Amino acid sequence: MALTVQKFGGSSVASPEHIQRVARRVADTVDQGNSCVVVVSAMGDTTDDLIDLACKVSSKRPAREMDMLLTTGEQISIALLAMALQDLGKDSVSFTGWQAGIRTEAVHSKARITDMDPSRIFAELEEGKIVVVAGFQGVSEDGDITTLGRGGSDTTAVALAAALKADLCEIYTDVEGVYSTDPRVVKFARKIPEISYDEMLELANLGAAVLHPRAVEYAKQYNVPLMVRSSFKSNPGTLVKEEALMEKGIIVRGIAHDLNVAKVALVGVPNRNDNLQAVFQTLAKENINVDIIVQSVVHNDRSDISFTVAKDDLHRTIEVLTQLKTRLGANEIVCEEELAKVSIVGAGMISNPGVAAQMFQVLSENGMFIKMVSTSEIKVSCVIDASDVHKAVRVLHTAFGLDAVEAAAVAK
Amino acid sequence: MALTVQKFGGSSVASPEHIQRVARRVADTVDQGNSCVVVVSAMGDTTDDLIDLACKVSSKRPAREMDMLLTTGEQISIALLAMALQDLGKDSVSFTGWQAGIRTEAVHSKARITDMDPSRIFAELEEGKIVVVAGFQGVSEDGDITTLGRGGSDTTAVALAAALKADLCEIYTDVEGVYSTDPRVVKFARKIPEISYDEMLELANLGAAVLHPRAVEYAKQYNVPLMVRSSFKSNPGTLVKEEALMEKGIIVRGIAHDLNVAKVALVGVPNRNDNLQAVFQTLAKENINVDIIVQSVVHNDRSDISFTVAKDDLHRTIEVLTQLKTRLGANEIVCEEELAKVSIVGAGMISNPGVAAQMFQVLSENGMFIKMVSTSEIKVSCVIDASDVHKAVRVLHTAFGLDAVEAAAVAK
Incomplete structure (x- = not known):
């Protein structure tokens, strides 16, 4: 039995129907005999809507209160996904960042994770539950709610996979994997089956938006195998790991x-x-x-x-x-x-x-x-x-x- | 200098403009030399919108996940009100139920408060801040988010006033106070200047919706003076306390x-x-x-x-x-x-x-x-x-x- 951390971004949970589809996908993984921790982002435009609200109320928008505001987006997603899973007969429980033991610096809007305490998650996994965790958020030592900044949900997923010593961290997204180049520019761009952390880091830093460099760095640091794949199709995606096999005759990834x-x-x-x-x-x-x-x-x-x-x-x-x-x-x-x-x-x-x-x-x-x-x-x-x-x-x-x-x- | 707990319901914070008006009202209280803790409900229809979302995702809607979902409504309100106060130059900080130390039974959708730890609130008040607290919510001993059920935000306000030994707990609402009877039925219904806890309890239980019986019971138990008044007008409202003066010649309140x-x-x-x-x-x-x-x-x-x-x-x-x-x-x-x-x-x-x-x-x-x-x-x-x-x-x-x-x- 493998332990998998699966992360679904905002476009994968954009509507109630999307959430139900994600629930079926997670249920499938569990039905294959795996344990699952699921990390989700805020639904589609929720974050933008919340920012609009803040702009109407305040010209200052202090970072601490913005974090308090924006983290509700993921909290909504986790509750809904946990409900959808229970409707499919899967025992599940949702956790906010602080409940999941994700501790960060006391910095708002771009805190770094300092420490993980996955004890509650372990306890629920042992009871056979699917644990749904809010991405992008944590809690400071003072008990303030913080956010991890851009790419935060990917980072949450990788950090959890590291802390839980998961067998795999799957990043579900709206593309099928990491491509040899931007498919909008090159018609014959192809999906890369395997890529090393270092190569992925360079590509991510150079503008390949599919993974945030911070999440890749974290994965490299803790040697967490990452799979980037489509939320909508079941094709295998791109595996990011320490040493990726080079295809014959290819030097540039x-x-x-x-x-x-x-x-x-x-x-x-x-x-x-x-x-x-x-x-x-x-x-x-x-x-x-x-x-x-x-x-x-x-x-x-x-x-x-x-x-x-x-x-x-x-x-x-x-x-x-x-x-x-x-x-x-x-x-x-x-x-x-x-x-x-x-x-x-x-x-x-x-x-x-x-x-x-x-x-x-x-x-x-x-x-x-x-x-x-x-x-x-x-x-x-x-x-x-x-x-x-x-x-x-x-x-x-x-x-x-x-x-x-x-x-x-x-x-x- | 007095310490006042002010509670504003959902209709008082229904829009960004409403929130700014509440902020000015709170700022006025502070400008008169008072310390202030503000309790707010979810904005207008937020709770109904969240329930709609849950209905679209799940037919079961388990209580724990509904609490996780619905408590985001108040979290949005506190963040926005704290921002609006800072725009007025007032130092302020928002707290969710768990941050405010509101501990409850491990029961979902209608938990009772078991214990209050107002230490963080005291610390922030001492620094001269306005503390904005999410109504209706608390945290169980297991670290789960709970809700207090109907009338929950009133109960939060009264419980905080009791724990902080506040001088007054003001409940702001869309009517001007407690009336001698329903003004929609009797044109000459009049606002009651003072009423005892017991009388208020009877009226609340008999259908006077302005205050929830639980909040009144709590106020009576801890002898917290309650003022029910209008969010929109500055008229004095109705004071609810242990011994209310009877007006001359009047036996029925x-x-x-x-x-x-x-x-x-x-x-x-x-x-x-x-x-x-x-x-x-x-x-x-x-x-x-x-x-x-x-x-x-x-x-x-x-x-x-x-x-x-x-x-x-x-x-x-x-x-x-x-x-x-x-x-x-x-x-x-x-x-x-x-x-x-x-x-x-x-x-x-x-x-x-x-x-x-x-x-x-x-x-x-x-x-x-x-x-x-x-x-x-x-x-x-x-x-x-x-x-x-x-x-x-x-x-x-x-x-x-x-x-x-x-x-x-x-x-x-």
Whole structure:
């Protein structure tokens, strides 16, 4: 008998009918002889409706009270799912975050889990019950209700799977798994059967929205096998685990792209050894996330410092740099907006030199100019013109042998 | 500086605008130098909407999960009110039932409060905060969320006032206070300035919906002064306390009536000393509440046993009695439906004999036939024809000097 933690997101529990369908799905798992803990998010638009209410009442919307408000969304879902399960004759019990023993920092709207006490869940599982837990929420040491921020329900599921030493954590979603790239961009994108935590982390950080990076990090840390699969179909999904088998002849696992990229360059910054840190410490203080950084020495005594930020942060970044410019002694600030980042990810790169070079070649042969490059052991990212990005994804997908079987057939 | 517990019902927090108005009202109390704990119910139709959702998902609707579901209604209200108060510059914090230390029996949908631990509330009050508490809910020893059942938010407010030794518990509602009788029946009904717990209990039990009997009982038990007043107007309301001053010349405080009355008679029951108990134990087992009971010996060896029940229970009552009839040896079962109960309530009756006689005289002079009578120290109830009841309330209201000043003027 296996213990499975199953997580269903907001779109999977969007209506009473959806909840009944999830209940049948959970009941099936139990009927196959498994124990089940189910984590659910708030129903469809509930969270947005609650935020609307808050906006009508308050211009400040203090974080503690927003957490108090928003956590009702998951509480509604767990009660309804537990009821639906009982209607199917399955003994079940629902728990809020605090009841499930999910303890967090005393930080609102984005608390991190500090500690898990799954004793109540264990007790109910031993009595043969299905335990339904509210995702996204926990309780601080002071007894305040907290939320885990974006991707919170995935994180709840993985943390519970770790604490309960579950055999598997299944993340049910509206797609069938993790794809080699965005199926909206590449028709022949294919579902990846297995992927390693590190690869998944890179893909998640690079914009593959199917799993939140925090949940993947947590899964990696506690070695929890994760299965991403469809709420609506019974096909197997994508298994995320420590060591994923590479398919024959494939080095790159997936291709990600991100259109939310702006580039900023500080031109002609005098080469003083505290200038670089001054720039990025100041940006960090302003909570501006910097992605790719390139420093190039243009003369003996001056450098250009270029980096990318999210487009939403561009305006503030320029404000901050304008204030710094004189202190740094820089010549000018240049920025560019119509950019995108395309990335190839694959653990196979470590043992296959020349993958980056192959990427540059493919892009260049297709007439694309690479403006910035960033690499890790298992990833290469290039910043290119936004107008080129969809084509770039397609040609890289083909070049690295990722096109699905149907595409190969078409090519013949 | 006084400590006040203020309770606002669902109609007082029905919309974001209502919540902002409640916030201003609470802020005014604080600006006058008082400390404030505020208890709120779920917004307007929230509870009904949640019940609808549950009905769509489940035919069983287990009580534990219904409590989990319905308590989100008050949690939404407290978060929004705390936000609205902070928008007015008032430091405030919201607490669910479990956070507020409201401990109950491990019974769902109608738990009784067993214990209060107001330490967190005290701590926040000491920091100068307004504490907003979810009504209607508590937590069992096992850590399950429970609800207090009908009138639950009033009970929460009174229990908090008792535990905090508050100077006053104000119940804000959509009427201006407790009236001498139903203003929809008697135009010259008047607001009662003061009333004793016992009188209020009788009126509440007799159908005055403004306060739930449980809350009044709790207030009496812990000697908490209660003020019932309007959420919309600033007029003083009705003060409920241990010893209420009687106005000069007035013995009866209020008149209640109830149209949900059916009479059942077991005719010709042999006089065996276990017959009476057999009837009422059986009804109690079936959860049928019996109100007035009259036994009259018609012959040496046979009696008639008559009693009243709520109309909804009449059908089941007759079923139960039909099964009992042979065992009891009764001749027949007779029932009557078009009945009503009219009651006069006043602590002054204890020291004023003849009040009951005066009531009978007034009804009889007005051509009404009294079918049953029941009395307590501070109440007389008569069962009469339903068609007479509004007239009965009016003539009694005038006869016992309760008509408001305008009526007296009209009479002259």
